[in-house]
Amino acid sequence: MPRPLSATIHLDSMRHNLARARSCAPGSKIWGVVKANAYGHGLERGMRGFADADGLALIETENAVRLRELGWTRPVLLLEGIFEAADVALLGEYGFNSAVHCIEQVKMLEYTKLFSPIDVHLKMNTGMNRLGFKPDEYAAAYARLRAIPGIRNITLMTHFANADELEHPRLTVHEQVRRFQQGAQGLAGERSLSNSGGVLQQALLSAELSNDWVRPGIMLYGGTPGGKTAAEYKLRPTMTLASSIIGIQHLTAGDTVGYGSSFQATGPMTVGVVACGYADGYPRSAPHGTPVLVDGVRTTLVGRVSMDMMTVDLTPIPNARVGSKVVLWGDGLPIDDVAASAGTIGYELMCALAPRVRVLEGALGQLA
Structure with a gap:
């Protein structure tokens, strides 16, 4: 029998969360x-779980190609764009959309012949200050792209730093929208501004946001970027x-648990090894x-997490035994x-799932 540890992926919840994103941003x-391998869920499962999406977006060029090999025919967006001139050929061959965030990428497109639009x-x-042209540089970059034969549509895009906290004291979404509108003034093209936080706040921002495309990430996987809980946002794990x-x-009393003896019992207690x-x-x-959940009862971790095991307090679950089911996160x-x-943050936990963990599929509430 395999080790009793598994990650179950709930495709029904993925479909639900996508529908929730669409209801938040109906236009x-x-x-x-x-x-990141669909936030640790598996690229192929991401493609199936989000089969109703208008397009799929990712970072890795090799996984973008893999989506095509798996049969995805709708648009694919490379969120960081191309990394070297040789990647330009992939854009035409596979019909990828590419982000353009720096002058070096513009030059790659200028100097490499495009055989397909x-x-x-x-x-x-x-204001996030990771990637992108400053607002006063934006129109010039747009003009250079517009002059390249083979560039068809140019979507205007930015990324919010604090969409989960609209009135962030250092940088508000309203200020980022203002800067975007100023830099994009007079430029033709669809708009793409909102990540998960923006999508979840769409109702509050609808008067100032014009989103032709939204880019939800963590909310599709049942996590939140901050603010309310997943349940309050009507998202499912x-x-x-x-x-x-x-x-x-x-x-x-006095017994310790695990490496470093960091936990010491103050009285009689029962500890389970997971x-x-x-x-x-x-x-x-x-x-x-x-x-931690043990047999459906919420309890807590005790002691230090080790490479292959952890220990939990079984005192609240007197009927727990070897073989009792444990949920580390999810359902x-x-x-x-x-x-x-x-x-x-939840993003890191999902993405950190190790290759040795068995991955299964099953509906939420129906774990094997």
């Missing part, structure tokens, strides 16, 4: 973001990491008190709760 087309997304840096109790220890550790992608940084336990306790 927009949707790029379903499947970068391509569409590009010209990125504006409105798409990955459940589950295991079993493989050992039980009965402690007395087949999951940091080599499986569970965060080693998760402290005592991180939530019944929001991944954001675990991430918050570990001092990280």
Whole structure:
């Protein structure tokens, strides 16, 4: 029998969350973001789970090609664009959309013959200061792209730094929208501004946002960029990491648990050993008190997470035994709760899932 640890991917929840994104931004087309192996869910599962998306967006050129090989015929967007001149040929051959965020990419397109028309997304840096042209540089970059034979459609794009907190004290979404509108004034083309946070806040921003395309990522996987909980946003978990109790220890006052003896029992307690550790992608940084479900009952992690195992408090579950089911995150336990306790975000937990973890498929609420 295999080790009792598995990640179950809920395609039904992926479809639900995509529909939720569409209901939040009803007038927009949707790029379903499947970068980082569809946030750890698997590229092929991402393609199936988001089959109703208008297009799929990702970073990796090799995985963009793989989408075509898997049979995806709708648009594909390379969110970081091309990395060298040799990549230009891929755009025409596979019909990829490409982000253009720097003058070097413009030059690659200028100096490499395009044998098929391509569409590009010209990125504006409105304050996040990662990629993109500053607003006062944007029109000149647009003009150079427009002059290239073979460039067909130019979508105008930016990325929000704080869409989960509209009135962020350092940079508001309203200010980024203002800068975008100023830099894009008079330029023809569709607009693409909102990530997950923007999509979830679309109702509040509708008066100032014009989104022809939105680019939801984490919300499609049942996590949130911040603000409300996934349940409050009506999102469903798409990955459940589950295991079993493989050992039980009965402690007395003064007994310690795990490496470093970082946890010490203050009285009699029962501890269960779970087949999951940091080599499986569970965060080693998760402290005592991180939530865990055992047989459907919420309890907590105790002691330090080790490579292959962790220990949990079974005192609230007196009937727990070897073989009891454990949910580390997902069905019944929001991944954001675990991430918050570990001092990280749900994105990282999903993406960190290790190759040795068995990946299954199943409907939410119907774990094997």
